[in-house]
Amino acid sequence: MQDFGQAFSLAFQLIVSADPMLSEIIFLSLRVSLSAVIIASVIGLGIGATVGIVRFPGRSAIIVFLNALMGLPPVVVGLLVYMSLSHAGPFGWLHLLYTPTAMIVAQTVLVTPIIASLSRQVIEDLYIEYREQFLSLGVPPKMAVAALLWDARYSLLTVALAGFGRAIAEVGAVIIVGGNIKHVTRVMTTAIALETSKGDLALALALGLILILIALSVNATVSLLRLNASNSAYA
Amino acid sequence: MPSDVETLQPERISTDPAQSLFPLKVRQLVYNVGKQRLIDGIDLTIEKDRRTIIMGPNGAGKSLLLRLLHGLLTPTEGEICWGETPRVDQARQRQALVFQRPVLLRRSVGANLCFALKLRRYTRAEREERLRHILELASLSHLADRPARVLSQGEQQRVAVARALVLEPEVLLLDEPTVSLDPVSVEAIEELILAVHRRGTKIILVTHDMAQARRLADEVVFLEQGRVVEHSLSRQFFQQPSAATAHIYGSSRVVL
Numbered sequence: 001m002q003d004f005g006q007a008f009s010l011a012f013q014l015i016v017s018a019d020p021m022l023s024e025i026i027f028l029s030l031r032v033s034l035s036a037v038i039i040a041s042v043i044g045l046g047i048g049a050t051v052g053i054v055r056f057p058g059r060s061a062i063i064v065f066l067n068a069l070m071g072l073p074p075v076v077v078g079l080l081v082y083m084s085l086s087h088a089g090p091f092g093w094l095h096l097l098y099t100p101t102a103m104i105v106a107q108t109v110l111v112t113p114i115i116a117s118l119s120r121q122v123i124e125d126l127y128i129e130y131r132e133q134f135l136s137l138g139v140p141p142k143m144a145v146a147a148l149l150w151d152a153r154y155s156l157l158t159v160a161l162a163g164f165g166r167a168i169a170e171v172g173a174v175i176i177v178g179g180n181i182k183h184v185t186r187v188m189t190t191a192i193a194l195e196t197s198k199g200d201l202a203l204a205l206a207l208g209l210i211l212i213l214i215a216l217s218v219n220a221t222v223s224l225l226r227l228n229a230s231n232s233a234y235a
Numbered sequence: 236m237p238s239d240v241e242t243l244q245p246e247r248i249s250t251d252p253a254q255s256l257f258p259l260k261v262r263q264l265v266y267n268v269g270k271q272r273l274i275d276g277i278d279l280t281i282e283k284d285r286r287t288i289i290m291g292p293n294g295a296g297k298s299l300l301l302r303l304l305h306g307l308l309t310p311t312e313g314e315i316c317w318g319e320t321p322r323v324d325q326a327r328q329r330q331a332l333v334f335q336r337p338v339l340l341r342r343s344v345g346a347n348l349c350f351a352l353k354l355r356r357y358t359r360a361e362r363e364e365r366l367r368h369i370l371e372l373a374s375l376s377h378l379a380d381r382p383a384r385v386l387s388q389g390e391q392q393r394v395a396v397a398r399a400l401v402l403e404p405e406v407l408l409l410d411e412p413t414v415s416l417d418p419v420s421v422e423a424i425e426e427l428i429l430a431v432h433r434r435g436t437k438i439i440l441v442t443h444d445m446a447q448a449r450r451l452a453d454e455v456v457f458l459e460q461g462r463v464v465e466h467s468l469s470r471q472f473f474q475q476p477s478a479a480t481a482h483i484y485g486s487s488r489v490v491l
Contacts, residue, residue: 132307133338137351137402138328147350151341232382234341 010202011209022206029187030214032100032174033167036107037115040167041160043108044115049145051116052123066120069113074106078176081106085177098179103187106173111163118159119152126152154229161222165215255318256326256405257283257437259304264313266299266461273299275461276313285453286428286438288469290484295458297441298335298410304439305332305408330406331399335414337391344386344394345370345379351398365401373397373427389420396427407431409440413447425450445484449473457481 014022051062083089085097085105096102126148134144149156171189178185180194188207195204259281266274274296281287289297302308304315306323317326340347348369352362370376373393378386383394392412399407409428413421428451432438442448448455452469457478464478476482 130338130340132302133334135307136305136327136332137354137398139354143353147340232385234382234384 004201007201007205011206014202014206015210019206022203022210024183025186025188025191025207026210028100028185029168029189032103032187033107033164035104036111036167037160037164039104039108040111040115040163044112044163045119045149045156047112047116048119049123049149052120053127053145053148063117063120066113066117070117072110072113074110074170074172075176077109078106078173081109081173081177097177098181098185100178100185102177103174103185106177107167107170110170110173111167114166115159115163118162119156122152122155122159123148151234154226154234157222157225161218164218168211168214254320255283256320256329257281257318259318260314260316261304262314262316264300264303264315265311266296266303266308267311273461274303274310277458277461277463279456279463279466281439281456283437286432286440286451287454287456288448288452289439289441289456289458290443290448290481291458292484294460296461297458299461300458301332301408301410301439301441305330307332326406329404330408331402331404332408333392333395333399333410333412335411337395339383339391339394341384342382343380344375344383347383347394348398348401351401355402369397369401372400372430374423387420389416389423392416392420393423393427396424400427400431404436406437406439409438411441411443413442413444421447455481457484 047066051059051066081102082097084091085094085102086092096105127144130144130148130151134147139147169189171193174185174187175190175193178187178190180186180190186194188211192204192207192211195201195207259279261277261279261281264274264277264279265272277300289300291297299308303310304323306315306327315323317323320326320329340350342350345366348366349362352365357365366379367376370379373396375390375393375397378390378394383391386394396409396412407428413424416424425447428438428440438451440451442451449469452472454468455465455472456463457465457472457476459478465472465476465481467477472481476484
């Protein structure tokens with residue numbers, strides 16, 4: 001096994017030289033996770049806004065259910081999506097198994113409850129503040145929802161970030177439905193798992209460092225946005 | 236259980252401006268929270284032209300009555316009739332309420348006012364003209380682009396009053412709008428209130444401030460423990476109140 005010093009040195013070389021294999025894996029990871037987060041945000045914000053604002057029978061049960069789904073084990077999601085997309089499954093005819101699309105589907109299933117649950121809390125808190133004023137002004141429902149989403153945008157951005165963090169760092173689901181196929185479905189987390197098992201720590205470390213760098217960059221950007229918004233009392 | 240958003244549907248409520256909102260008649264109004272009776276059989280008739288001030292000690296039910304009149308709460312018993320308008324939610328479309336603590340959107344002053352203007356189907360040019368006019372009226376022109384929530388409390392309350400006024404309500408309800416404001420801010424808000432009253436808007440204002448009541452009241456409704464104990468013209472109320480508590484209150488032996 002290479003020693004750690006050598007592994008780090010090789011990792012930096014790979015990053016600095018923009019190794020094609022490394023770049024391909026990073027871009028696929030970003031493509032899959034960003035797509036999943038965008039789709040999950042559309043679905044999750046819709047669910048979050050509805051459950052946050054509308055009072056209906058069974059609402060509390062749905063909130064508990066959504067909160068419980070936040071802790072979905074990725075391997076279970078992977079298994080369920082695998083079964084759905086396999087030839088014998090209901091969506092087998094789509095032939096999506098072992099494609100990036102299958103990975104997007106799996107990550108969307110994982111991330112949607114997180115975005116729905118956290119956005120429900122954010123929107124509900126804001127709605128409690130605005131409710132009487134909206135009622136007094138006679139704000140129509142569509143306009144009320146749009147106003148809540150807009151005014152909560154910085155908090156919701158943090159929610160989306162939490163979803164992105166979950167998606168980009170997840171390995172269990174994508175390895176089951178994607179298969180970790182070289183040049184096709186190999187993403188950062190599955191590559192790290194594979195290269196570590198093969199003893200190629202340099203590539204694994206390089207990917208790990210980039211994964212951390214991405215997480216830090218996204219967090220820093222959102223923190224700056226929020227800070228700026230807080231200073232202007234927009235957050 | 237009805238959804239909250241189902242009640243937020245002004246476009247589905249037909250309002251007829253020809254129907255007068257006055258006289259406002261309140262009959263045997265009761266509002267309970269659990270077993271506690273907070274509004275206890277109020278009977279009241281209010282005419283259009285006077286500035287009506289609702290007063291009373293803490294917990295008398297003043298703010299609650301204002302919310303009931305505006306239709307934000309549903310009475311446990313009794314009825315509220317705004318003139319010929321059959322339903323309180325229909326009447327609410329022609330009113331505006333200013334809360335004790337202004338609820339402003341996380342936007343600029345201008346955007347807060349535009350939000351209210353968009354509720355009416357004005358053209359863009361009409362919106363801009365009305366925005367400019369109301370900013371001038373409320374002396375807020377220089378603050379139009381500032382985030383509303385970083386303003387002082389007095390400025391925020393002026394934004395809240397201005398937002399209420401852009402809707403050109405026939406009735407302006409105000410729930411202690413000047414509490415804890417400095418005298419300059421109080422004067423600015425009172426001037427606004429008087430200006431809109433001169434233009435024909437009915438004013439119903441809840442206050443603790445005796446001096447403010449003397450300045451603004453045409454008539455006073457005095458509440459105690461959820462009941463109206465006195466309803467009289469301001470001159471009579473301040474000189475010879477009939478109810479004992481109103482007398483003590485009026486002579487400022489009770490400081491609230």
